[in-house]
Amino acid sequence: MQPTFWHERWTLGQTAFHEGAPNRFLLRYLDRLGPPGALFVPLCGKSFDLDALAQHGHDVTGCELVSLAVEEYFRERNITPATHHTPTGPVYESGSLRIACGDVFAFESERAPFDAAFDRAALVALPPELRARYVAKLASLLRPGAPVLLVTMEHDLGSGPPFSVPEDAVRAACAEAFAIELLADEDVAQSNARFIERGATFVRERAYLLTRK
Numbered sequence: 051m052q053p054t055f056w057h058e059r060w061t062l063g064q065t066a067f068h069e070g071a072p073n074r075f076l077l078r079y080l081d082r083l084g085p086p087g088a089l090f091v092p093l094c095g096k097s098f099d100l101d102a103l104a105q106h107g108h109d110v111t112g113c114e115l116v117s118l119a120v121e122e123y124f125r126e127r128n129i130t131p132a133t134h135h136t137p138t139g140p141v142y143e144s145g146s147l148r149i150a151c152g153d154v155f156a157f158e159s160e161r162a163p164f165d166a167a168f169d170r171a172a173l174v175a176l177p178p179e180l181r182a183r184y185v186a187k188l189a190s191l192l193r194p195g196a197p198v199l200l201v202t203m204e205h206d207l208g209s210g211p212p213f214s215v216p217e218d219a220v221r222a223a224c225a226e227a228f229a230i231e232l233l234a235d236e237d238v239a240q241s242n243a244r245f246i247e248r249g250a251t252f253v254r255e256r257a258y259l260l261t262r263k
């Protein structure tokens with residue numbers, strides 16, 4: 051996707067991907083992310099996952115392309131973040147949580163290598179041709195042994211985002227850098243009516259625990 055695609059989504063408020071609460075797989079498998087540590091949330095949007103992770107004791111660093119999303123995150127919580135500028139863009143920070151505003155492929159952090167990461171709607175937001183590059187970037191930011199909770203979607207719409215990422219695609223993209231454990235595989239067609247209305251005949255979500263080799 052071009053950056054303009056995401057800027058437009060946020061400007062027009064077309065953010066159906068935004069869940070109004072922490073992701074259910076995150077709540078279910080929070081403990082699999084290990085003890086409180088430095089945790090990375092790529093393509094974080096303004097998700098409530100950031101809050102849940104910080105409340106659990108993690109030192110949370112998100113990365114988000116669109117500044118409007120970052121501003122909304124803090125505004126909706128009545129927080130005025132401290133801002134500092136880095137070569138790859140501004141970083142907004144409050145307490146044990148910060149969001150770096152910029153392209154994940156250029157993201158760098160003094161906190162890396164991170165102890166853990168959470169990916170919900172990040173891998174699936176990227177077109178297939180960026181998948182290997184994204185996984186390599188994620189792997190480069192993690193210490194050996196670091197767990198990643200990865201939430202993916204599979205459907206037969208033939209377009210995205212969210213792009214359909216079946217289990218074999220996860221294994222193809224991740225097996226070199228990560229050990230892969232499938233934690234959950236659920237039919238979510240009923241709670242994703244917008245996919246069915248657009249012609250999908252199935253929608254599944256899966257949660258994986260990746261462990262950095």
Ligand SMILES: C[S@@+](CC[C@H](N)C(=O)[O-])C[C@H]1O[C@@H](n2cnc3c(N)ncnc32)[C@H](O)[C@@H]1O
Pocket residue numbers: 056057067068069092093094095096097113114115116119152153154155170171172175211
């Ligand atoms: C599908 S949304 C998911 C957001 C969040 N993870 C959630 O669960 O609500 C994908 C997000 O990634 C952001 N994004 C897209 N490409 C990006 C990139 N190259 N670097 C950083 N963020 C990006 C978009 O602006 C959007 O907010």
